[in-house]
Structure formats: C-alpha cells, structure tokens
Amino acid sequence: MPLYPLFADLRDRPVLVVGGGPVAERKAAALIVAGARVRVGAPELTASLRARVEAGEVRWIEGTFTGAWLDEAWLVVAATGDRRVNRAIAAAAEDRCILVNVVDDPALCSFHVPALVRRGLLTLAISSAGQAPVLASRLRARLETVLDESLGALSELAGRYRLRIREAFPDVTQRRRFYAWLLDGPVAPLLGRHREAEALRTLEQALQTPHAIARAGRVTLVGAGPGDPGLLTLKALRALQRADVIVHDRLVDAAILDLARRDAERIDVGKRSGEDHAATQRRIHDLLHAHAAAGRHVVRLKGGDPFVFGRGGEELEFLRARGVDYEVVPGVSAAMACAAYAGIPLTHREHAQSVHLLTAHCKDSIDTLDWRALARERQTLALYMGVAQLEHLTERMLAHGRDGDTPFALVENGSRPGQRVVTGCLRDLPALARRHDVRAPAMLILGEVAALAPQLAWFGAAIHPDTDLADAA
C-alpha cells in the first residue's frame, strides 16, 4: 500500500532520537533544522552530538531505553543499530500511538523519512515506501540537476506576495495564469541573476497592470563545451530543458542536442555553402531577435565557451541594442578541454607561467599577432582554428626565437570518442600534422607543458611521440 505523505510542523515539539552514534547524529541534525525540541537518549554520544548538547540544541537522556522516554514525544527515531533495542522502541511507540522511524528497517517503521530536494522553503520529498531507497535517492540526484537554485527565492517571493496576488486576481483561472507567468516569465531568471530589486519591480508592475502581462522572450547564450556531453554545466542543461527554440552551430554534438526538451524547435545555423561569415552572422542575429520578440525562450548554443572565439559578444551587442533580455552560461572552452583530455596542464610551476588563447584562421589574422611576445619561453600557446596555418605559425615562431625543440601537442576532436593526439617538437610540427592528416576541429598546444602529454594521458588512444621523420619530409 502506498504511504500517506505529510509534512510535519515540529517547531517546539519534543522528538526523541534513540542512539548516540553517527546515524543518530544525522537524524538529530535534520530535526533541529525543522525546529524540533530534540532529545537524544543513549549511554554515550559522538563528540559532535555532545557539542550540540553543550550548545543547548539537544537534550541528552543518559542511559538505556525505557518506555518513559516516550512521554510527551510526538515522534521517535530509533537509530541504535541494535535490532532488539530498535524492536522494543518500535513496540513501545506503537502502544502509545506515537509515530516511529526505525533507521534502515522499513518493516518496523510507522513513518518513513523521504529523500529530499530543497530550494529554500520549497521541498520535494521522494519515497519508495521503503522498497527501493537507492532508486529514490538516484531520482533525488536527478531532480537536483534539473531544478534551478533560484526556485527557493521564487517560492519565498510567492509566499510574501500571496495575499496581494489573491487580491489582484480573485478569479482562480486568472490567478493560475499569473502563477504560470511567475514561474516561466522574467521574474525567476532575474532572481537567478541576483537582481532582486529588478525582480520585485517586475512583479509589482505585473500586479498593477495585470492586463499587460505578456510572456517576454529572452535569449540564453550557452556554451556547450567541446563535445563530451558530460562537460555541460548544470545551468546549460537546465537552459536546454526549458528552451522553446535552440539555435545551434554545426559543431555542437547530437548527443548534447538530445538532452534538450523534446519539443523544442532546433535550428542549425552553420555557415551555408556560398554564404560569407558576415551574412551567416546577420542571419543568426535576425533569427535570435525574431524568436525572442515572439515571446520565446531562445537558447543560442555554441561550441566551447561563447565568449572565446565564439562571436558571443557581437550577438549580445545586437540583442542589447534591440532591448532583448539575455543571460550567458559559460562553457568549457576547447583549450581547457583538449589540454585536460590530453593530460597537459596548461600552466605548471616549473614549465609555464602564462597561457595565451589565440587564433590564426587566415594569413591576415596571423600577421596581426605579436610574434616576439608569443615566442618567449616558459609559456603555453593554445591555438584555435589553426590547422591550415601550421606552416606559417611554425615559421614565425622559429624566426622570433622559439626553440625548435619546444614540445607541442595537436589534439583533434578533443573529448570526443575519436580523439587523437599527435605530439612532437616545433620544428617538425607541419610535417607531423601532414603525416597524421590532422583535421579540424583541432587544437594546437605549444609549449614546455606539452611534453607531459605522453606521461599523463588518460583518455582515448595512448600517445606515442612521433620522432621518426625520415619518410615524413
């Protein structure tokens, strides 16, 4: 039979915990949070329970269990670890009509303690009626990932405005619609961004001019990371699960798009053949604007981090100029991911004190770089979009004094199932890239730290430095 769920108000009500070990300690702590007057009965206590007794948070009944301990108790938790004693406690509680929980012994329980997800005062409780506690706790972990932290602040706000909302919307249907707006509209994201004053203003305004409530659209600029879906942030996942429309680059993995809300519209905005970059970018701007203006929540999903060679800045400038609300969720950039997945620490006390993220996707951009500075030793260069320019790069680095023995690692498809890492030293870089036919997307990591890759590698195929260039030249 399913259990009857209830949330008990234990403020200032006496509750008995029997047992003085670590389990009793955890149970007592949870009861203290709920404001119960906790008494702990046991011959001995853990140091931290003792500290609670000294702090006046818990009263200690020293000794072994007797029925008299149950006098006045509203609830009992048996956490002695001794089945016989627990059984006696359960029987005594039953006699006196007091609800009892026996830790890890559902057959002896008259109440169960659920797995919890908490956001402020908002509490989700999960129970399997003691049948599958592990399942319940896995489900709890899953819910933790999808529910935004700002829900706590939102529920407190809803509590504070409850009467005003009731007055403003005496009609139940209207009130429901208002709460839907409160949950899905602009207030929750403002709270999530710690803009409490603005959230309050928005709420006040909605109460004063309820007819003007429209579902305001917005854009969340989200970094999808380098490919491995596990590298998404919780915020990225939550945004994907709430999106109405997802505007994504071609480089974003299908496995990541699979995590999005099923009925979200997906739009691939990769460059079309014959279209130049400026035209692509204009098309993207217009799409974002049009969908947000129509009241939709748009997720603009980009590979890696949106602010690292991702044109995220340009997109936000465009949206800002048109008054579209936005937020940004950073992603793991390819340099960080490729370094980590190839076993290369980007900085190292002995080998590199700085990291440069740079791009050289064409001859023009190569010519604008400060080669003298980049060629200094004991620093790491991470080069984006550079596969076609390795020859130029090598030539410039050597010309500006970087040692031809400087180690490099080329990481192709970093963090993905097909990741390949080619290592060697600077003077052989173009030849090795050609020999191994390295293709985009690939990241060049150049600097002393790259020598660590063969030792520290842990992902994908093992790395064998290629030093035999006899037939590569």
Ligand code: SAH
């Ligand atoms: N905003 C992205 C970079 C976009 S530029 C970020 O922060 O990562 C695209 C370049 O990133 C590619 O040409 C390649 O150099 C690099 N890149 C992206 N994903 C990669 C991957 N999985 N492995 C190796 N390089 C990658």
